[in-house]
Amino acid sequence: MKYLSMNVLKHFLILAFVFSSPFIRADWEVNEKANPEGPGQVVDVLNAGKKVARLVYGEGQIKPFLHVFGTDGELVTNPGLDKAGDGAGLFNHHRGIFIGWNRVTSDLGKYDMWHKGGPGNGRYDIVKFENFVGNDFGKIVAHIKWRATKKDAQGSDVIINERRTFTVSQPKGECTQIDVSFEMAAERDVSLGGDLQHAGVHFRAHTEVATRKGETSYLWEPKSPKGKGRVVNDNHQWVRLLFPIGKRWYTAQEMNLPNNGVKELSWRDYGRFGYFLPKNLKKGDPFNLKFRFVIEEVDPPANASKQSDEQIKASQKKCKQRYKAFVKTVSSI
Numbered sequence: 001m002k003y004l005s006m007n008v009l010k011h012f013l014i015l016a017f018v019f020s021s022p023f024i025r026a027d028w029e030v031n032e033k034a035n036p037e038g039p040g041q042v043v044d045v046l047n048a049g050k051k052v053a054r055l056v057y058g059e060g061q062i063k064p065f066l067h068v069f070g071t072d073g074e075l076v077t078n079p080g081l082d083k084a085g086d087g088a089g090l091f092n093h094h095r096g097i098f099i100g101w102n103r104v105t106s107d108l109g110k111y112d113m114w115h116k117g118g119p120g121n122g123r124y125d126i127v128k129f130e131n132f133v134g135n136d137f138g139k140i141v142a143h144i145k146w147r148a149t150k151k152d153a154q155g156s157d158v159i160i161n162e163r164r165t166f167t168v169s170q171p172k173g174e175c176t177q178i179d180v181s182f183e184m185a186a187e188r189d190v191s192l193g194g195d196l197q198h199a200g201v202h203f204r205a206h207t208e209v210a211t212r213k214g215e216t217s218y219l220w221e222p223k224s225p226k227g228k229g230r231v232v233n234d235n236h237q238w239v240r241l242l243f244p245i246g247k248r249w250y251t252a253q254e255m256n257l258p259n260n261g262v263k264e265l266s267w268r269d270y271g272r273f274g275y276f277l278p279k280n281l282k283k284g285d286p287f288n289l290k291f292r293f294v295i296e297e298v299d300p301p302a303n304a305s306k307q308s309d310e311q312i313k314a315s316q317k318k319c320k321q322r323y324k325a326f327v328k329t330v331s332s333i
Contacts, residue, residue: 062117089207108148202274
């Protein structure tokens with residue numbers, strides 16, 4: 001009897017540890033619902049009941065995109081539309097974290113899948129989700145068909161089949177980390193083209209930033225001349241934007257893998273930046289891309305809207321460390 005009681009007690013203590021340990025308890029949620037802030041549908045990723053990220057898609061939206069929320073749940077990415085479905089702010093086709101090309105060409109025609117969407121133009125059609133949570137992350141997995149307005153002789157309007165994954169986490173509670181995977185397969189010969197300002201994988205900060213563009217600043221690696229919103233380099237590693245939202249300051253860093261095929265970096269002081277990567281695909285060709293985004297609240301710039309030299313060095317050091325960890329993580333998978 002004593003032996004049985006000790007075993008029961010031991011089992012109870014193990015269960016107590018499992019349910020109390022911060023490393024084991026799953027506080028993450030992924031919820032699908034109607035968009036409360038405008039047209040379409042959303043998938044929310046929450047940590048301990050707090051919004052961290054939101055995929056926005058569906059009717060009334062030009063393309064799927066991922067919102068990111070700040071320290072107190074404030075939106076730090078561009079809303080695109082207001083609740084009535086009308087365009088909100090400067091260049092409202094730039095929304096959150098997104099991918100697109102303004103010249104998508106195949107035997108089914110030419111489509112602008114950067115500025116436009118919906119009836120009369122190519123569209124991104126999410127046909128299925130496979131969302132789930134882990135102990136320290138929430139994951140959105142969307143199966144997407146890139147559709148034309150025409151059909152081929154077999155009755156298909158699909159240009160590309162894609163599996164898009166957003167893995168959202170908050171390492172040590174210090175930042176929001178989003179690993180994005182685009183796994184595409186060409187359903188026909190297709191050209192993904194355009195120019196560095198209207199194609200690729202980008203981040204767009206909230207439209208408020210466009211009214212405070214004199215307060216933004218960028219860093220990137222490897223170091224190159226600024227140019228006019230354009231950086232050409234054969235070895236793009238990362239880019240970081242510093243921007244204000246209300247009284248808070250944030251950085252958003254995008255990290256690029258060497259084998260992504262990036263050609264150029266595009267940046268704008270109003271808060272839109274990203275990597276340009278044109279691609280020609282034959283039917284059946286895969287096109288797989290991986291990027292990491294890190295969004296973090298930071299101390300205000302020391303000198304009005306400009307960081308001190310010490311702040312810049314500290315930010316560069318952190319960005320370099322995160323990039324090394326990103327490359328190491330992906331290479332070990």
